[in-house]
Structures are given as structure tokens and as C-alpha cells.
Amino acid sequence: MKKILKWSGIILAVLAGILLVALAAAYFQTQSRFTRAYQTPNDVVAIPTDAESIALGKRIFQYRGCEACHGEKLEGKVYLDNPAVGLVISGNLTKGAGGIGREMSDADWVRGIRYGIRPDKTPMLFMPSTEFYFMSDADLGAVIAYIKSMPAVDNTMPRSSVSLMGRVVMTLVPQITFIPAELIPMSTARPAAPEVGITPEYGEYLTGSCKVCHGLTMSGGAIPGFPSDWPPAPNITFGGGSALPTWSEADFINTIRTGKTPMKKELRSQYMPWGSYKYMSDDELKAVWVYLKSLPKLDYGNR
Numbered sequence: 051m052k053k054i055l056k057w058s059g060i061i062l063a064v065l066a067g068i069l070l071v072a073l074a075a076a077y078f079q080t081q082s083r084f085t086r087a088y089q090t091p092n093d094v095v096a097i098p099t100d101a102e103s104i105a106l107g108k109r110i111f112q113y114r115g116c117e118a119c120h121g122e123k124l125e126g127k128v129y130l131d132n133p134a135v136g137l138v139i140s141g142n143l144t145k146g147a148g149g150i151g152r153e154m155s156d157a158d159w160v161r162g163i164r165y166g167i168r169p170d171k172t173p174m175l176f177m178p179s180t181e182f183y184f185m186s187d188a189d190l191g192a193v194i195a196y197i198k199s200m201p202a203v204d205n206t207m208p209r210s211s212v213s214l215m216g217r218v219v220m221t222l223v224p225q226i227t228f229i230p231a232e233l234i235p236m237s238t239a240r241p242a243a244p245e246v247g248i249t250p251e252y253g254e255y256l257t258g259s260c261k262v263c264h265g266l267t268m269s270g271g272a273i274p275g276f277p278s279d280w281p282p283a284p285n286i287t288f289g290g291g292s293a294l295p296t297w298s299e300a301d302f303i304n305t306i307r308t309g310k311t312p313m314k315k316e317l318r319s320q321y322m323p324w325g326s327y328k329y330m331s332d333d334e335l336k337a338v339w340v341y342l343k344s345l346p347k348l349d350y351g352n353r
């Protein structure tokens with residue numbers, strides 16, 4: 051009996067040792083990814099200063115979801131504090147205490163938003179630049195003009211960080227990274243943005259973020275990598291199981307503006323961020339509608 055106990059003790063100690071080595075490996079593997087210096091293209095983007103561009107920049111800041119994360123005053127906030135992922139803190143973008151506004155050059159803003167890279171060349175965590183990489187120079191310039199025009203807010207917070215569990219996930223699952231810069235091609239030319247208009251191409255340009263939840267094909271289903279208590283995303287192509295074939299264009303616009311569908315279903319804004327998308331203009335929502343209509347009609351769940 052004593053012998054068995056002794057042996058199981060040794061086995062446990064060996065297993066604990068292996069676990070510690072694995073955790074240390076995950077820690078150092080991710081640490082080198084967090085501190086890597088990135089070489090970004092030197093994009094030159096004109097930053098306007100007129101009131102009309104600033105107003106446009108505000109609207110883009112709203113419908114692209116920046117405001118939902120960074121706050122109405124751009125003061126930043128603790129967006130998520132979850133031991134499985136870490137601490138997601140969206141930065142204070144103003145010139146106030148704890149804000150980055152005073153130090154950022156125009157090139158720093160472009161590099162930060164478009165490529166997810168800080169002025170010291172290290173990558174940001176969690177900031178979804180993968181979606182903003184496609185934004186045109188004109189849209190990005192207007193957004194930066196708006197950020198620069200905003201009054202200072204004092205709000206000092208710690209930096210975002212990935213928890214040990216998050217680091218283990220990043221090490222073990224190649225598809226999951228909390229460093230958006232790792233997913234952004236830095237050495238090939240950016241695709242040109244389409245012309246503004248009520249076209250499927252422009253609609254596609256406006257809907258990059260929808261695909262995170264509704265799937266690359268927009269046919270919906272359970273959202274991979276999201277907490278299990280999240281509802282699945284509905285099919286928003288015109289295929290099987292989709293509500294959209296019975297809607298008119300006006301119904302669609304009304305749904306995104308009010309969060310209420312023609313079937314009187316209330317869309318929960320904590321899952322479906324219509325509170326951001328409602329700032330799209332009528333023409334922008336019409337472009338999204340013609341884009342959804344143009345998609346292959348897939349049955350639900352073929353994401």
C-alpha cells in the first residue's frame with residue numbers, strides 16, 4: 051500500500067512538472083508574439099479638418115462599432131474581464147490623462163487603426179483591425195479627423211492583457227489569436243475600396259463585421275469561438291430558413307434602425323449590434339440590402 055502511494059505521488063509530481071513546463075512554454079511563446087516589432091507599410095492618408103468630414107467621421111466611428119468599444123466620449127473602458135481570455139481594455143483615444151491623443155502622429159493613427167500596430171511597433175491586442183484594414187483612405191481619414199477633434203477626457207486604465215488560459219489557447223489552437231496584426235497581410239498591397247454607391251460591392255465593403263457572426267457566407271449558425279450561451283446567428287442570405295425573402299428593403303432598413311423585425315421580433319443588441327449599424331445612412335443600408343440579395347441562397351448554417 052505504501053509503495054502504491056509513493057508511486058502515485060511520483061507520477062503526480064511528474065505530471066505537475068510537465069504541466070508547469072507546458073504553461074511556461076505557452077507563456078514564453080505568446081510573450082514573443084506580443085513583443086514582436088512589426089514592419090508596416092507607410093500609408094499616407096490625408097486627414098481633413100472641415101466640419102463636414104468630422105461629422106462623417108463620427109458616423110463611421112459609430113456604425114463601424116468603434117463607439118461601442120471606445121465609448122461616446124472616446125474615453126475607453128473595460129470591455130471584457132474574463133479569465134478565459136483576459137482583460138480587454140479599449141484605450142482612451144483623447145488627449146486627456148491616460149489617453150493616447152497627445153502622442154499620436156497622423157501616421158501613428160493610420161498604423162494603429164488599419165494594421166493594429168502601436169507606435170512602438172508592437173501589436174495591439176483584441177482591437178479588430180482585421181475589419182478596418184479594408185477601410186478606404188477617405189473613410190479612415192474622416193475617422194481620424196473626428197478622433198482628433200474630440201475634447202480631452204481624463205481616464206487612466208491598465209493596458210489590455212491575455213490571461214494564462216488565453217495564452218494556452220493561442221498556443222494550442224492555431225486558428226485562435228488575440229493579436230489581429232497576425233491576420234493582416236503587411237507585405238502585399240491592400241485591395242482597393244469600391245466606389246460609394248448602392249451596389250453589392252459597396253454593401254460588401256460595409257458588412258465585413260457581420261461575417262464574424264453570420265459567417266463568411268452569411269448563412270448563420272452557432273458562432274465559433276463565442277461563449278456557449280450566445281444565440282446562433284440567423285441566416286441572412288435569401289436561402290432556406292431565412293426570414294429575409296419576406297421582407298422589403300424598407301423592412302430591412304427599419305429592422306436595423308429600430309432592432310424590431312417585421313415579424314415583431316426584438317433583436318437583442320448585446321448579441322446583434324444594431325445600435326451601431328443604425329447610424330448607416332439610407333443609401334448605405336440599401337447597399338447592404340442589395341449585397342445580401344446578391345449572395346448565393348444558402349440553407350441555414352452553411353457558414
Ligand code: HEC
Nearest residue numbers: 114115116119138139140141150162163174175176177210
Ligand atoms: C471590439 C472592440 C473594439 C472595436 C470595435 C474598436 N476597438 Fe479600438 N481598441 C480596442 C481595444 C481592446 C484596444 C486596446 C488594444 C491594446 O491595448 O492592445 C483598442 C485600441 C485602439 C487604439 C490604440 C489605443 C491605445 O491605447 O494604444 C486606437 C487608435 C483604436 N483602438 C481606434 C479604434 C477605431 C478608430 C475603431 C473603429 C474604426 C476601433 N478602435 C474599434 C477595442 C476595439
Ligand code: HEC
Nearest residue numbers: 257259260263281282283284293311316317318321322327
Ligand atoms: C456580434 C455578432 C453579430 C454581428 C456582428 C452581426 N449580427 Fe446580425 N444577428 C446576430 C444575432 C445573434 C442575431 C439574432 C439576435 C436575436 O435573436 O436577438 C442577429 C440577427 C440579425 C437579423 C435578423 C434576422 C432575423 O431572421 O430576424 C438581421 C437582418 C441581421 N442580424 C443582420 C446583420 C447585418 C446586416 C450585420 C452587419 C452589418 C449583422 N447582422 C452583424 C449576430 C450578429
